[in-house]
Amino acid sequence: MNLFADIRATVIDCLDALTIEGVLPAGLDFANVTVEPPRDASHGDMATNAVMVLAKPSGMKPRDIADALAAKLVADTRITSADIAGPGFLNLALDAGVWAGVVSAVLTDADFGKSNLGAGKKMNVEYISANPTGPLHVGHTRGAVFGDALASLLAYAGYDVTREYYINDGGAQVDVLARSVYLRYLEAHGQAVTFEDGTYPGEYLIQAGQDLKARVGDAYVGQGEEVWLDDVREFGTDAMMALIREDLDSLGVKMDVFYSEKSLYGTGLIEAAIADLKTKGLIYKGTLEPPKGKLPEDWEPREQTLFKSTEFGDDVDRPIQKSDGAWTYFAPDIAYHYDKISRGFDALIDVFGADHGGYVKRMKAAVAALSDNAVPLDVKLTQLVKLYKKGEPFKMSKRAGTFIMLRDLVAEVGPDVTRFHMLTRKNDAPLDFDFDKVTEQSKDNPVFYVQYASARIHSVMRKAVEAGVDVSDLAHADLSLATHPAELAMAAKLAEWPRLVEIAAKGHEPHRIAFYLYDLASELHGLWNRGSDDASLRFLQVDNIPATQAKIALIKSVSVVISHGLGILGVTPAEEMR
Template structure:
């Protein structure tokens, strides 16, 4: 049990004891009670809000309750001192040996330090990327891809079973446009001069190989044929080719999905009809007329009866049509069926969407609440745009690729790890600049470099010790040689498990990047202190005991950095190039 979990258990036992004594009433909800680092490190090592949270529902004085809790916490052998701050916050300072004990626990757990089973095997479906299968991945897709993949790894780290899913939008008009674009390239491959790509078709050169493959297979069979004879075939082949392109692009980022769900197959299998029937049976879909558009009515508007989902019952602004007047499914209707399908094989659902889909969140949240009868946790994470810069100037688009910057080109230029880490250096709903110069800059201002450099420095210390004639310790070294300043680093390491659990609960993988940056900053500061004062260096020639203790601490720092980077899908390098 990690330190924060142990003290949470101590606190729970204390609250049980106070309940048994009659100081607290039975049945109090303790979910909001926390044990965490105090905001100001000078206040101690741990803080709890137990008295502040429980006093009001318990009908007691916060300060009196805090004093009662503090008295019992002070009786714990690991606790050096307890203080009640303000009205009811309780701050604890631990004996330094408790931090040495935690350092041993970090080493004993190895890569499993920070891993937990709080997810209890609950299955979470994470749907991310889901770009239209009409071309290669571009940088507009990159951030959501990285966030979704890192979030999936994070959830697995805390004990969830995760299904990584990609929803293939292959039933809309965009795939017909794709098929027509490929037909143009097919005719070109047969020797026809098609001229400029017409407005409305996809112009990218990436479609040329698809057209060539179809020409090699079918000759001129479909060159002058009516669209009805080739559209379905070309659509199927084009989508398949684009998916292979997309999978290859994602693989450059180390991203692989468990499942590619086809919208076309979903509709062919009658899943939207099944979802509609299920909702109608519960009076959640009815036939009605939408309100007229606000403002001046268009000339062609007329009231039409449509099947409407009662989304206002679940907090939406208006009821939503699941079918168009021509009988085709609306995007929303197809999405309802898709989530209905996902919910049948997962306990929780997460969708990673671009920020341009913000307007549809409320309605799909309402739909999921309806189709799961409120039993399924559903989160929509909106991903803001990434602005590409080169030395501060906007990057010009690539005509060769069809007027966008490909993900593959960016990964090949700066590397997978740089792209992945950078995409997690800000909250997903905050806009981001990706400057090609800055993301490879060797400076403190570049989080990717700063964290990688910390790990490389840790790796170099063993070599330095050998050069100084000091062998690694056999077993645990004498940790009493570590002083208060060095134990401050252990306190940062001990926060890793709670950071992981908090990030998983909040569905925010960027918290790991923030934590690693702070850890790297403290380690670099300690390293720089050794430059100013040789006695603060990790390797002290002539003092094997102290060197071995400091190496033990440094190894733990490297281990935590590796674990955090692994969740982010980033390699922990051993040498900076």
């Protein structure tokens, strides 16, 4: 059930009827006609922009369209009034029985709010994709939570989603990792070591060094890199990926695919991707002008093999092969996305850190070229997270060497708080993570406020059972006994859930789910507080079992939707507060 979609369909039917009757001219486009919550709740239950959208193309006065459309709409038994307001909005008031139907739908339809927007299209969501050189840090946490919630949201909206992690194990950083593990290996043999030349000093590598010693003994002690580098590179990468998987597990993140960059080399995949672009006339030899400001790592003042990315919206063409024949770092990324397209995905999403902003246009250009513009790529950037405690910047751990680890953050506040708070801002907005604020019990803490609503409802349910109230068939409760404006407002907020899901899925914006849950929790807490002054609004009516069942049916439906929403965010609903 999607009440907003249903009422919009009614509006379109009325417009079609007015067209047939000759009231409206033929050929009008109704695609931009919407039905949505009014900006001011006092204006009604829903509002349609049909009058504003159609006035100019029809050549008619807004009032004439409004009067004709309103007359058609009020013939629907669900709509009690339709009044024009502002520049052309038609405000609709709905019969109270409509909200009873929403509550009943929530309680009987396990898929309430789910959508077939995606129509089973295959969607690849790649996120985290951290270098396998150590555990995940706080910067990765936001991308992990955002990507995971986005994937869940898209699956909820009807897409066939694959969650993918790209292991950057094909570059020079894994050689540095190998040398760092080797130093810890020597240390495990009692040698004093010094971390130089950019090697990683984090304590997390101590265990890897000890494990390498247990595996090969002293076979690599005193040996040159030509003896141990390849083996230790693979050993170290596997060890770090094991740590990363542990980090993801602590956060409740499960990946479907771990894709190795290294698998692109020596398999012909890079060559195949570049050959595809070459057959399309998009590869040429040329020399790029030096860019203004700091020179990028892949720029050379000599002839290189270039990709015509400017033909697909990029600012400059991009080098894919250096003058010495070596691939640039962009080439394997092209091949990786070529492989995604070859796997039959209908759309791609990449979640990058804020420092990859300059990479967006070239990657979108590559995917557009490889897919002949058939496969869209959306790149979502996640901004930095700043940690605070008692109002001051907070450093949690030195064990990682130079960064704060994800596991320390989760150990401090738990996965549910971590995940929810990471979604209280849009992904491209900076986020402050204040340990005092995310754990305080107040309305100002969205995590607590939503969970407290869930816990309150469960508490009422338990008390109702203890009082002997039958709550086994709440879907058939007499909801006409719960028609106070505050109760109807909460049911109206429930009706927004399916619409909100589709809006969030279309925009790839899981933070909208967190915002909605906060608003829904506010309705619940507001109704609870009203019961302090008005006994008729209390959920347990000792002398009126039917009224109690109706009120509990209403709040039970709130609990169901909160559970659905938190499920998308990867957060466990609270049944009691501790």
